[in-house]
Amino acid sequence: MQKQPSSSQAAQLRSRAEARLREQKKLKAGVAKTGADSRRLLHELEVHQIELEMQNTELRQARDELEAALEDYTDLYDFAPSGYFTLGATGAILQANLTGATLVGIERSRLVGQSFGQLISAGFRPAFSTFLEQVFAGEAKQSGDFELAGKGQPLPFVNIEAQRNGQECRATVVDLTARKVAEAARCRLEVMTASNLKLEQEIIRRKTLEQTLKTSEQQLRQLSHEILLAQEAERKRISRELHDTVLQTLVGISVHLASLTPKPADNPASLRRKIAQTQLLVEKSLAMVHRFAVELRPTVLDDLGLIPALHTFMKDFMKRTGVRARLTAYAALNQLPLDQSAVLYRVALEALNNVAIHAQASTVEVEIEKLPDWICLTITDDGKSFNVKRALRTNGNGRLGLLGMRERLEMVGGKFSIKSTPGHGTTVTARIPVTTE
Numbered sequence: 001m002q003k004q005p006s007s008s009q010a011a012q013l014r015s016r017a018e019a020r021l022r023e024q025k026k027l028k029a030g031v032a033k034t035g036a037d038s039r040r041l042l043h044e045l046e047v048h049q050i051e052l053e054m055q056n057t058e059l060r061q062a063r064d065e066l067e068a069a070l071e072d073y074t075d076l077y078d079f080a081p082s083g084y085f086t087l088g089a090t091g092a093i094l095q096a097n098l099t100g101a102t103l104v105g106i107e108r109s110r111l112v113g114q115s116f117g118q119l120i121s122a123g124f125r126p127a128f129s130t131f132l133e134q135v136f137a138g139e140a141k142q143s144g145d146f147e148l149a150g151k152g153q154p155l156p157f158v159n160i161e162a163q164r165n166g167q168e169c170r171a172t173v174v175d176l177t178a179r180k181v182a183e184a185a186r187c188r189l190e191v192m193t194a195s196n197l198k199l200e201q202e203i204i205r206r207k208t209l210e211q212t213l214k215t216s217e218q219q220l221r222q223l224s225h226e227i228l229l230a231q232e233a234e235r236k237r238i239s240r241e242l243h244d245t246v247l248q249t250l251v252g253i254s255v256h257l258a259s260l261t262p263k264p265a266d267n268p269a270s271l272r273r274k275i276a277q278t279q280l281l282v283e284k285s286l287a288m289v290h291r292f293a294v295e296l297r298p299t300v301l302d303d304l305g306l307i308p309a310l311h312t313f314m315k316d317f318m319k320r321t322g323v324r325a326r327l328t329a330y331a332a333l334n335q336l337p338l339d340q341s342a343v344l345y346r347v348a349l350e351a352l353n354n355v356a357i358h359a360q361a362s363t364v365e366v367e368i369e370k371l372p373d374w375i376c377l378t379i380t381d382d383g384k385s386f387n388v389k390r391a392l393r394t395n396g397n398g399r400l401g402l403l404g405m406r407e408r409l410e411m412v413g414g415k416f417s418i419k420s421t422p423g424h425g426t427t428v429t430a431r432i433p434v435t436t437e
Helices: 007-029 035-078 098-104 122-137 177-259 268-296 299-303 306-321 331-335 338-359 388-393 397-411
Strands: 083-088 093-096 142-147 157-165 168-175 324-329 363-370 374-381 415-421 425-433
Touching: 083 098, 098 168, 122 142, 122 157, 122 168, 157 177, 177 268, 177 397, 299 306, 299 338, 306 324, 306 331, 306 338, 306 363, 331 363, 338 363, 338 374, 338 397, 338 425, 388 415, 397 415, 397 425
Parallel strands: 324 363
Antiparallel strands: 083 093, 083 168, 142 157, 157 168, 363 374, 374 425, 415 425
């Protein structure tokens, strides 16, 4: 593109033309003109005419190119992807392109003179006023996000980037509505995804809980069934014991009492012997009844506490089984609440009975110690080991005994564990929480 002649060049051209015109007038006014001068003058005039015509052509070409460039610039300005506004210091719109007019939804002819602040939604106007003050306060470029006023939903959201240019500022307005809608949709999607994840976790948790409850119900039904069988077996054992021991002893007492009927042949020594035999039978019956009572509920536990009750049982345990048993306990153990003492007593009895029946042990140690938060009962034997998991899965009195110990401890907030290792015997551990009076 050729450059347009400057104003100084145009002035020089005019000066040259005027000077040449004056010279022509002087030539015409001359008294004597030669033919050679006339031809030279004519030649110069023709050259000058050609120069003017060439310059005129160049000027027209420069004008056409300038108009084409202006048209291109206007198209670029009006149809740019962003809105362009020229604002005054008060925020009045001095100029706007078509994209900007379309963005705010007002014809461009009606935009000029309006306050741009009125195009901002009411909630964002104070922020826009501050933004405009910052633009005219310095030369730095300012940027901010604002919501435009409107009737539709969602309201247009734009980014305005402005910079001062003398008494005006040029602002570029970019539509962010689609991006804001996408961000809002993404946020909603993230919230929904998180909610769905929580819902899935809750469903899994509830299904697991439901399965656990079903398993617990099955275990409770099985345990109830085993308890009923154990109760029936215990009744059968007590009935047999009563029939084979107490009843037979009472029959013997009855026979001896019948033999005490005075006869002429009886002498005092024979009578005393029969009375002594009867007394022995009575004492034997009392001992049997006492043993049954101890097994059902020892009175010494209620009267004297846990340590004497365990001593009494372990003394009888050693006498019956031949297994050496040793008890170690702290002095304040007898101050335990009765419900906790009863739980520890029953766990110890069940564990010792298991040792007597299954372990084939030679020694067993019972230790009760007080920890900061727990009272810990440990029963350790040197007998045979067994598979704990298999024992808990197998039906029978052995499983019932282990479950019974666990159930008793859980009733008072305690914990139960059992460890059995080949060559090291079995250790039963029962813990109950320390209670503060």
